[in-house]
Amino acid sequence: MTYEVRPLGPGDQQLAWDLGSLTFGYHERPMPEGWLSDSPGRRTLGVFDPAGRLVAKAVDREQGQWFGGRIVPASGVAGVATAAELRGRGLGRLVLTRLLQDARGRGAVISTLFDTTPGPYRALGWEEVGALVYYRVxxxxxxxxxxxxxxxxxxxTEADLPAVDAIYREVARTGTAMMDRAGPAFVTADHxxxxxxxxxxxxxxxxxxxxxxxxxxxxxxxxxxxxxxxxxxxxxxxxxxxxxxxxxxxxxxxxxxxxxxxxxxxxxxxxxxxxxQPWMLRVVDAPAAVAARGWPRHLTGEVDLELTDEVCPWHQGRHRLVLAGGTGRLEPGGAGTVRLTPRGLAAWYAGAAIPQQLRRSGFLSGGTADTDELLRTATAGPAPTLHDYF
Ligand SMILES: CC(C)(COP(=O)(O)OP(=O)(O)OC[C@H]1O[C@@H](n2cnc3c(N)ncnc32)[C@H](O)[C@@H]1OP(=O)(O)O)[C@@H](O)C(=O)NCCC(=O)NCCS
Incomplete structure (x- = not known):
């Protein structure tokens, strides 16, 4: 069957509500008057069958997350659903692969999501790197x-809110993956x-x-x-x-x-x-993601990498990682000494796992004690932490 993948239009909103509400269990509620799947910073991509039925969807949220003291442009993925009868037939892969292409087109260099189950996302190169935890005391x-x-x-008071935002920002800036709450898709909750x-x-x-x-x-x-x-x-x-x-x-x-x-x-x-609530990360555009984040200012070095990635083929192949003075870049070429799978690249970029762990997981191969040490130090930092569910 030929499916069409396209952003939702004004006439598709009821279909999006129906698929989303049935999947996530709020289908007893009617669609609120004027409800839209899209809002500033949120774009929904749909998969339509030849009869025009919406059979799968996913939302790309424009957001930024802090890595190494800089805000990295990200695609927050939400509202992923395939019609019950068609699950396991490649529609999730279809919509998410296209979402990654489009997200890259608008400047996102990484993608994060809260997974209900890691399987479908691991198959596409995301890896679990953290969890948002509420503790009972x-x-x-x-x-x-x-x-x-x-x-x-x-x-x-209202007048204190800029100071409150500044406190969050000061702490988020020194964290790994904390949300930029000034981003377009961020909605401040009432308390x-x-x-x-x-x-x-x-x-x-x-x-x-x-x-x-x-x-x-x-x-x-x-x-x-x-x-x-x-x-x-x-x-x-x-x-x-x-x-x-x-x-x-x-x-x-x-x-x-x-x-x-x-x-x-x-x-x-x-x-x-x-x-x-576990969450996952994927690198969408490796050279841009390396350039976007901050790196340890006192670390200088180079490692030759080889990336495999069929879902985001644009960054596949050999790159030289060059770190100096707090900045990093991926230059094309090099000997491909350290090979990383998409899940390995994700976990390393987030600082969620060190090279030795990635090697034991089958996400990294090649390299030496020296390349392990450089890669480990490069993304060492606070454990990846997200305080905002989306
Ligand atoms: C999650 C969901 C969107 C996946 O969509 P789908 O159309 O079934 O996925 P696909 O058939 O394209 O499968 C994509 C990949 O994920 C794998 N996969 C799918 N469901 C899986 C599962 N439950 N466990 C492990 N792997 C799974 C498939 O094997 C496939 O990998 P492959 O292409 O390498 O074989 C769909 O199952 C769904 O709507 N579930 C209910 C809602 C939900 O949980 N949404 C996610 C919110 S985070």
């Missing part, structure tokens, strides 16, 4: 933390509370965004999306505030990265994962 544990006496907490921490000089040095769940019995809970302190005093005082809910919300559910400073005040044994 008994609130009484937080009630033992003493606030800093010089730090004042108050609800954020019951946004609390700012102000130091003795009147500067906002931390904030927490939180939602109060229903009830004040054993089921009462507080969900905290961000708790970011730029100083230990801010982190401590914000955590102590959460502890103040112990009598009416015995559980705090908080989103934390693996190396969050909050762990310095919390026993790991008191925190149980409440939900774990």
């Amino acid at each position: 008994p609130t009484r544990v937080l009630a033992e933390i003493r606030p800093d006496p010089t730090t004042v907490l108050r609800p954020a 019951d509370g946004c609390t700012v921490a102000v130091d003795g000089t009147g500067t906002i040095v931390g904030y927490a965004t939180w939602d109060r769940g229903p009830g004040y019995d054993a089921s009462g809970r507080l969900t905290v999306d961000d708790l970011i302190g730029l100083t230990p005093e801010a982190t401590r005082t914000l955590l102590a505030m959460l502890g103040g809910w112990a009598s009416v919300a015995p559980t705090v559910v908080i989103r934390l990265g693996a190396a969050d400073p909050v762990w310095a005040l919390l026993a790991r044994g008191d925190a149980t994962p409440e939900s774990t």
